Amino acid sequence: MTIVHEVRDEPAAGVPERRITVTVNGARRVVECEPRLLLSHLLRQGLRLTGTHMGCDTTNCGACTVLLDGTPVKSCTMLAVQADGHEVTTVEGLATASELHPVQEGFREEHGLQCGFCTPGMMLASKALLDRDPDPSEEDVRWALSGNLCRCTGYQNIVKSVLWAAAKLRSEREDQ
Numbered sequence: 527m528t529i530v531h532e533v534r535d536e537p538a539a540g541v542p543e544r545r546i547t548v549t550v551n552g553a554r555r556v557v558e559c560e561p562r563l564l565l566s567h568l569l570r571q572g573l574r575l576t577g578t579h580m581g582c583d584t585t586n587c588g589a590c591t592v593l594l595d596g597t598p599v600k601s602c603t604m605l606a607v608q609a610d611g612h613e614v615t616t617v618e619g620l621a622t623a624s625e626l627h628p629v630q631e632g633f634r635e636e637h638g639l640q641c642g643f644c645t646p647g648m649m650l651a652s653k654a655l656l657d658r659d660p661d662p663s664e665e666d667v668r669w670a671l672s673g674n675l676c677r678c679t680g681y682q683n684i685v686k687s688v689l690w691a692a693a694k695l696r697s698e699r700e701d702q
């Protein structure tokens with residue numbers, strides 16, 4: 527059992543902490559935190575999973591997207607205590623020790639990475655799409671990523687990356 531205490535510069539006096547259990551990237555984590563702690567802060571500061579990026583803190587950009595029981599959520603808009611008893615997947619949980627996830631491969635193959643800041647959230651939203659729809663259209667991909675902003679340039683290569691991953695996953699399934 528791992529107990530992680532949230533790091534704060536100045537702990538708020540008199541605010542009782544809550545103990546929560548969250549499975550993060552397959553590992554059960556027991557955490558003590560203030561009820562007001564955001565899930566994004568728990569992940570980044572508490573668990574040191576800094577692949578979850580913070581772009582706006584106001585639910586607009588999607589850089590902080592993680593999966594909660596397989597569904598994309600914006601972790602800057604959720605309290606850590608709301609994840610109690612649930613499974614969270616961050617970008618660190620996509621690859622295995624030896625292999626990238628097909629979505630990650632797709633971003634590499636089709637140059638979906640530009641500055642990379644939005645990329646973790648894009649990848650997790652894409653994984654959720656491909657988990658529920660193995661053969662999405664370009665329009666489906668654009669709709670699934672509509673909550674994730676990339677400020678660099680266009681979205682063309684990002685969409686191509688997701689379609690590449692979809693094709694790879696389908697061919698892997700056919701080979702099984």
Ligand code: FES
Pocket residue numbers: 579580581582583584585586587588589590591600601602603
């Ligand atoms: S940091 Fe969460 S939506 Fe932008």
Ligand code: FES
Pocket residue numbers: 638639640641642643644645675676677678
């Ligand atoms: S790659 Fe730069 S914001 Fe998306």
